[in-house]
Amino acid sequence: xxxxxxxQGCGTCSRVCxxxxxxxxxxKVVRIDQSKCKECYECVKxxxxxxxxxxx
Numbered sequence: 001x002x003x004x005x006x007x008q009g010c011g012t013c014s015r016v017c018x019x020x021x022x023x024x025x026x027x028k029v030v031r032i033d034q035s036k037c038k039e040c041y042e043c044v045k046x047x048x049x050x051x052x053x054x055x056x
Contacts (some may be wrong), residue, residue, distance in 0.1 A: 001031045001045060007051045013043035 007028040014022045014029070021036035022043060024028045029051070032043070041043055 001034065001055045002030060002037065002041070003053045003055045004029045005051055005053060009048045010048065012046045012048060013052060016042045016046040018042065020053065 007022075009027040009029075010036075011024075014024065018040065019036045019038055021033045021038075023031045023033055041054060044054055
């Protein structure tokens with residue numbers, strides 16, 4: 001599972017997500033659609049702000 005903390009709204013994660021699992025509102029990521037997420041963590045790796053965190 002990926003938690004979202006402190007999204008800055010840059011959109012990098014949305015561009016790299018291969019399954020379109022990033023849910024944005026007001027220009028910022030509010031959550032990850034777990035039913036679409038394949039846990040590749042490309043969004044986590046791509047975020048320049050460290051706003052996406054892998055949770056156990």
